[in-house]
């Protein structure tokens with residue numbers, strides 16, 4: 001899933017990008033001993049490429065993330081595997097999380113190479129759940145959720161028409177997988193890669209930290225130039241993913257040293273992990289403070305989109321933007337700073353607690 005429509009327009013102080021070249025789709029570039037950087041095409045409103053990684057592993061490769069299920073991605077993989085990856089076998093596919101740009105080709109790769117998908121349990125199970133919605137009609141709970149947030153009928157019709165699209169971007173998921181747990185040490189080519197789980201962007205997002213190489217594969221948990229989407233979804237309207245997100249960023253700072261080369265899923269590899277974590281936390285805290293200020297007058301979720309996003313939010317981004325607004329509102333409610341009331345039309349209105 002792409003990041004939020006908000007972009008960090010200003011360069012973050014303290015970040016450096018050590019590579020002056022980027023691999024074209026189908027190519028591979030070494031970024032650390034045994035670690036190759038590949039990029040797969042995406043066709044998303046806010047993003048056109050995802051980074052994936054090939055780790056040398058004995059006679060073959062362990063792949064980390066897979067791209068979205070499209071003919072372009074299949075062709076990118078075929079070129080990469082036959083060319084720069086030297087036609088060596090794929091021995092394992094690790095996915096950081098269940099968004100289609102990451103897990104979309106996992107089934108295609110694991111079936112084609114007779115190997116196992118490795119990921120966390122909540123990512124695997126949640127992906128199975130979302131794929132199972134493909135072809136279903138939009139549920140009443142979902143329509144109610146967005147109506148309560150202040151959507152008009154046009155927006156609700158757009159939601160209904162697009163519901164169930166998740167599965168189209170995911171090749172048939174493997175029917176079994178290998179669970180990875182937080183703190184687990186995976187051995188890849190004789191080196192330890194420690195699993196560092198984060199929450200908030202997705203339920204149990206897997207980062208991989210190799211202390212020996214001083215490399216962190218950060219997935220969407222830490223991106224240098226864009227902020228990851230942190231959203232409330234209709235399946236769990238009272239969720240507080242932003243508190244989980246902020247706690248995860250703090251936990252990564254405590255667990256992973258500042259000397260790592262960070263390999264993110266979007267933008268370019270960078271150094272300056274702790275500066276980026278601090279900036280992400282500070283950015284959300286500033287948005288929360290601004291929101292709190294604005295809620296002296298009661299507002300609907302849709303009324304605060306202009307406060308949270310610099311860009312105008314069109315229909316194609318409305319679900320993600322509303323989810324992100326609700327993440328900030330639910331966080332303020334969990335902190336006891338905001339209360340929610342339901343008006344006569346059944347719309348939720350949020351106001352600052354005096």
Ligand SMILES: [Zn+2]
Pocket residue numbers: 001002097099201202220
């Ligand atoms: Zn994602």
